[in-house]
Amino acid sequence: MAQLLGFTGQPLRERLRPLAQEAYQRAPSYIGNIVRASEHVAPDLLRAIAWRAHGYQRHSRLRQQKARHRYTIEEIPSFLPKEWFDTNFAELMHRMNGPDTRLAYSLRRASSLQLTQFITGETWPSCAPQIGIPPGYATKLLASIGKRLNRAGL
Template sequence: MNYVSKMLGAPDISVTLARAAARRVYGHSNRTNPRAVPTSHRYRVEEVPPALPRALFDTHFAPLTERLPSVTYEMQRYLRRAASLRLAELISGGTWRQCATALAIPENSARQTLNVLGRAFAPDSLWPIFENVVDHIAQELDESDARVDYVKRRRLMAQWHLPADHHYAMCQDLRKLRTLREQSNPSPIEVLVWSAVTEAEYLHSPILRALRLSAEGGGRSLTLSIHRLVRPTSPVGGSLRLRPTD
């Protein structure tokens, strides 16, 4: 493995060779990714969402998900995060941990993504399929005239809070969500709006991050409330209306 890591770090290694060796190094959190030479893509790292939007995932990922034994909610979350990390890698040539910083994704989340997908992809050597899928998404981004600066969005939303009257108006016919607002401060809806606007995972929201870093080490009850809203076993009412936004 040391030899492979040194080989992949060589400045004159071809992209073809790097991809051929990818199965042996992807999934090891203490190894760098196969070197990706920055390409001539038109999109910028700032225009890569922290979590691949579900519409793009549903459109492009069938060639990969059809090869996996099961695609749970959690696996979809890892795949969407990995796609964004790979899109950033194609532009910067950096490791996924370096790309995570640019996308405001915790480094340990990038490391965990590599480990999880490494185990899932290794038996059938699926990394090249994953890379081909993301290449198609990169091409679609290149051709889009409506790219978004997600760094700017995150900056604008960093201190945003949902006014109480706006929350009540949004939940006028959704009693359960009104009750959650009365019981929770901050509101679960506030976190979900941030997630929808920034195309980022709600777990990485500034609100939850601040709660986790607080002296009380809070955030668990709010996280569970959001989790129940977006992943109900039998979604009804407000949960059914919220679920497609996740």
């Protein structure tokens, strides 16, 4: 490597510094090219360069990677089963100021919507009809659950 850089007795670090600075200055245009070709680039690479791409306003939003799973929307009920919910959400219910029938009902619906969102990558109102929930209800549910979670500090 030293021969490629024309070794003249200077420390290697000092010789590489100008090359590294030039590469750094040219990086925004290179990253812009990567982001523009994002349909052919792995989502993990896009996440890794996000700070550079967003720092130079090259791409307004990162593409989110869909989870790799084997479930389908048809397997998601409109309500999570009560027994399963009680077992897995007991701590959350306790942290949200104890048992509340209406809250449990809302969380069972919201959990189904969230599972559907994981599969489709869409918003709650967009994926709600796919599991038999009206889109308007999904919007209101998101707002009400969000307020309760904020009050509980979650």
